[in-house]
Amino acid sequence: MEYQPLAIPDVKLITPKVFGDERGFFMETFRQSEFEQYCGDYQFVQDNHSSSRRGVLRGLHFQHQKPQGKLVRATRGEVFDVAVDMRQSSPTFGQWVGATLSETNKQMLWVPPGFAHGFLVTSDTAEFQYKCTDYYNPGDEYSLLWNDPSVGIEWPHGIEPQLATKDAKGTNFAETPKFL
Numbered sequence: 001m002e003y004q005p006l007a008i009p010d011v012k013l014i015t016p017k018v019f020g021d022e023r024g025f026f027m028e029t030f031r032q033s034e035f036e037q038y039c040g041d042y043q044f045v046q047d048n049h050s051s052s053r054r055g056v057l058r059g060l061h062f063q064h065q066k067p068q069g070k071l072v073r074a075t076r077g078e079v080f081d082v083a084v085d086m087r088q089s090s091p092t093f094g095q096w097v098g099a100t101l102s103e104t105n106k107q108m109l110w111v112p113p114g115f116a117h118g119f120l121v122t123s124d125t126a127e128f129q130y131k132c133t134d135y136y137n138p139g140d141e142y143s144l145l146w147n148d149p150s151v152g153i154e155w156p157h158g159i160e161p162q163l164a165t166k167d168a169k170g171t172n173f174a175e176t177p178k179f180l
């Protein structure tokens, strides 16, 4: 697997080695020793799987008391995946990075604790699977507004985002809790 730091270097784009043959393909999707070397010493405690139609935008979510690191990928279809740095002490505080993750490129994104995370589905449907470093705690969840101009995320054009009510009512960056 290749681990490529993005413009926010703590966020890594991970490209697996895919072994294709007449039966199909094989790839490793997680290897603890490598992950530790390139991303840090984290333990994953929860795996999630969601399915969404084209145009669905989930996010941008994070937990504040028990922040979750997330190792994410699209196992069907395609998404544009985004991480926003909410760590005040970070040189990239308030900045965002995005990557296209798809069934075809099989790439994964490592989003460390301290980031707001979300994705927009750009294919007819997308299945999204991810590992988390802490347990889901709904009382601790925040939603950063997807289109806050002060963050300025460049979402793919030509798709009208469909949001859950809680995400449509997300807070602007200035009003959203931050990490030290």
Ligand SMILES: Cc1cn([C@H]2C[C@H](O)[C@@H](COP(=O)(O)OP(=O)(O)O[C@H]3O[C@@H](C)C(=O)[C@@H](O)[C@H]3O)O2)c(=O)[nH]c1=O
Pocket: 048, 050, 058, 059, 060, 061, 062, 070, 117, 118, 119, 136, 164
């Ligand atoms: C996230 C989550 C949800 N749920 C339940 C609560 C709710 O009834 C239902 C749907 O939850 P949500 O609307 O929060 O699902 P969703 O909008 O897909 O939430 C996810 O969005 C992406 C962008 C992330 O980064 C994730 O961490 C997570 O916040 O599933 C769990 O039981 N466990 C979980 O870990």
